[in-house]
Amino acid sequence: MKIVPLADRVVIKAEQAEETTKGGIILTGSAKEKPQVAVVVAVGPGGMVDGNEVKMTLKVGDRVIAAKYAGTEVKVDGEECQIVRQSDILATVE
Amino acid sequence: MKIVPLADRVVIKAEQAEETTKGGIILTGSAKEKPQVAVVVAVGPGGMVDGNEVKMTLKVGDRVIAAKYAGTEVKVDGEECQIVRQSDILATVE
Amino acid sequence: MKIVPLADRVVIKAEQAEETTKGGIILTGSAKEKPQVAVVVAVGPGGMVDGNEVKMTLKVGDRVIAAKYAGTEVKVDGEECQIVRQSDILATVE
Amino acid sequence: MKIVPLADRVVIKAEQAEETTKGGIILTGSAKEKPQVAVVVAVGPGGMVDGNEVKMTLKVGDRVIAAKYAGTEVKVDGEECQIVRQSDILATVE
Amino acid sequence: MKIVPLADRVVIKAEQAEETTKGGIILTGSAKEKPQVAVVVAVGPGGMVDGNEVKMTLKVGDRVIAAKYAGTEVKVDGEECQIVRQSDILATVE
Amino acid sequence: MKIVPLADRVVIKAEQAEETTKGGIILTGSAKEKPQVAVVVAVGPGGMVDGNEVKMTLKVGDRVIAAKYAGTEVKVDGEECQIVRQSDILATVE
Amino acid sequence: MKIVPLADRVVIKAEQAEETTKGGIILTGSAKEKPQVAVVVAVGPGGMVDGNEVKMTLKVGDRVIAAKYAGTEVKVDGEECQIVRQSDILATVE
Numbered sequence A, B, C, D, E, F, G: 001m002k003i004v005p006l007a008d009r010v011v012i013k014a015e016q017a018e019e020t021t022k023g024g025i026i027l028t029g030s031a032k033e034k035p036q037v038a039v040v041v042a043v044g045p046g047g048m049v050d051g052n053e054v055k056m057t058l059k060v061g062d063r064v065i066a067a068k069y070a071g072t073e074v075k076v077d078g079e080e081c082q083i084v085r086q087s088d089i090l091a092t093v094e
Helices: none
Strands: A003-005 A009-014 A037-043 A047-049 A052-054 A063-066 A072-076 A079-085 A089-093 B003-005 B009-014 B037-043 B047-049 B052-054 B063-066 B072-076 B079-085 B089-093 C003-005 C009-014 C037-043 C047-049 C052-054 C063-066 C072-076 C079-085 C089-093 D003-005 D009-014 D037-043 D047-049 D052-054 D063-066 D072-076 D079-085 D089-093 E003-005 E009-014 E037-043 E047-049 E052-054 E063-066 E072-076 E079-085 E089-093 F003-005 F009-014 F037-043 F047-049 F052-054 F063-066 F072-076 F079-085 F089-093 G003-005 G009-014 G037-043 G047-049 G052-054 G063-066 G072-076 G079-085 G089-093
Touching: A003 A009, A003 A037, A003 A079, A009 B089, A047 B052, A052 G047, A072 B089, A089 G009, A089 G072, B003 B009, B003 B037, B003 B079, B009 C089, B047 C052, B072 C089, C003 C009, C003 C037, C003 C079, C009 D089, C047 D052, C072 D089, D003 D009, D003 D037, D003 D079, D009 E089, D047 E052, D072 E089, E003 E009, E003 E037, E003 E079, E009 F089, E047 F052, E072 F089, F003 F009, F003 F037, F003 F079, F009 G089, F047 G052, F072 G089, G003 G009, G003 G037, G003 G079
Parallel strands: none
Antiparallel strands: A003 B089, A009 A037, A009 A079, A037 A063, A047 A052, A063 A089, A072 A079, A089 G003, B003 C089, B009 B037, B009 B079, B037 B063, B047 B052, B063 B089, B072 B079, C003 D089, C009 C037, C009 C079, C037 C063, C047 C052, C063 C089, C072 C079, D003 E089, D009 D037, D009 D079, D037 D063, D047 D052, D063 D089, D072 D079, E003 F089, E009 E037, E009 E079, E037 E063, E047 E052, E063 E089, E072 E079, F003 G089, F009 F037, F009 F079, F037 F063, F047 F052, F063 F089, F072 F079, G009 G037, G009 G079, G037 G063, G047 G052, G063 G089, G072 G079
16 A cells, blocks of 8 residues: 655654663653654655645655654554644754 | 436445455444445536536546545435545546 | 625525434434535625635526535524525536 | 624624514513624734734624624623624624 | 734723712712723724734724623823723713 | 844743732732733844745834734843744734 | 654753752752753755745754753654754854
8 A cells, every 4th residue: 555645744753762761661652752853655746735735855765853642643554643734844964 | 216416416326335344244224334436327417516607527437436425325225325526526436 | 685795705594404314313403414515605706715716607596515614604594594605506416 | 882892803893682582572671592693892903912813804784693602791871782703603694 | 101902902990980979978998889981092903913904993982881800901100000901891871 | 241132033031910909919920910001122133934925013112912822932141031933912002 | 873854843852960069969850951952963965945045044063942842852863852943942052
């Protein structure tokens, strides 16, 4: 299954949070700090959005930080992704 | 009964959620995970919406993911559909 | 009494909900499913609304589906009607 | 005392609700159904409102239906009136 | 102390509410009906407000009715005044 | 430490509230009426704000009244100041 | 890890709050007054934001005061930063 985002949207997938603390304790569920960095897996075509022309500057593979609570979570082939507007991406990470 | 959406709206119908789990248990009501993919069954003509020209890019048969809580649920000949704005469609699925 | 809607408004009247179930039980009050289809009984002239030119595309007799909770309920000669903006009409029904 | 509404506002006065039911019972306070039809008693000059040019189409004597909860109630010489924007008038009644 | 309102603001001062009822009872505090008519005591210069050019049409001495809960109450030399936008003045009174 | 406000912002400092009532009682904390008049201590450069050109009309030393709850409180060298938009300044006081 | 903010965003890092009171008491957690001054550590490219051209005026190293509750907190190499829009920066500090 391949997701093709519309308009100014991008699909991002969270990077794996580390499951072991520095001291070697294995973390479960809520004890894991939710990772903040995600990878862009698909980019929409841009175009007119609410009367403004939007140009897409992100590309597949970019590592990004998205605004909290932005977008919609979807499951693609069992993997959790998030569809967000490009304007909800705060920064890229190098 | 045929629904003809107005302006920038489309009518979508959720794909059937699987009613049996992998282990063979039959799921009832709330235990079924609500399907995220829907099929476009009718597309409005587009045009001026809130002062902006909207061009319809979706077409009948497209498999799409809509924003949660978007639009209005209607029953057409006993089948549940949803009327949403094209801008509430997040992505198409191939 | 004749209602003449202003600007981009239309007056709609709900179609009668069926008062008997398939099994022959007579339904009272809240047990009746509220009908979703309404008939347009009057159409405003359109024109400038919030700085945007609105052209009326609906006409008297159109069967329509309106957004839930949209508009204002009025009683015209004892019959319940609803005055809604054309933009709150989601679709026509054929 | 004469009220002269500013900009796109009109002053309306509710028509008298009937104080006797068909069966002859005299109604008091909350039992009376609030009348929905009001009469326009003064009309503002229109002009620029929030950056949009507004032309007044209502005139004194028009019988109108206003959106619920719109505007501000005022007492003019002991009589209750309401000052509303023209855009809050849903329809005229003939 | 003289207040000079900025932009599209005016300073208004409520007219005295009558402190005696028709029957001669002296009213205290909350029993007095708050007066609705105020007098304009200062008018701002108008100009660009939120990107729209605003022309002041009110002048000092105008008796006006303001929208409820509009503006900010200030005390000028011990007297309560209210600073409101001209667009919150609903009508003048003659 | 010197604060240089950005865009259409100004820094204001409340004038001292009187700490003694007319009858000679010394007021503490919440009993003191919060002063409404503040002095402008710094003015931003103006310029484009939300797509509108803003020209600064206030200058350092102006005594002003600001809208309640507007802006952000900051401590500069131990003294409480407030950073507000020029549009939140209601009036100047002479 | 290097954060590159997008559009009109900047990354800021709070200056260290003093951990000892004047009397020599060591402060823990909530007793420390949160510092108001932050340092700009990265600046986005500006450009079209919501249909308006935004020019970046801040630069790396600027000491700034940001609006409370603005932006998103992120951890970069274990250090807490905040990504905010340039319009949420109220003032620079010299």
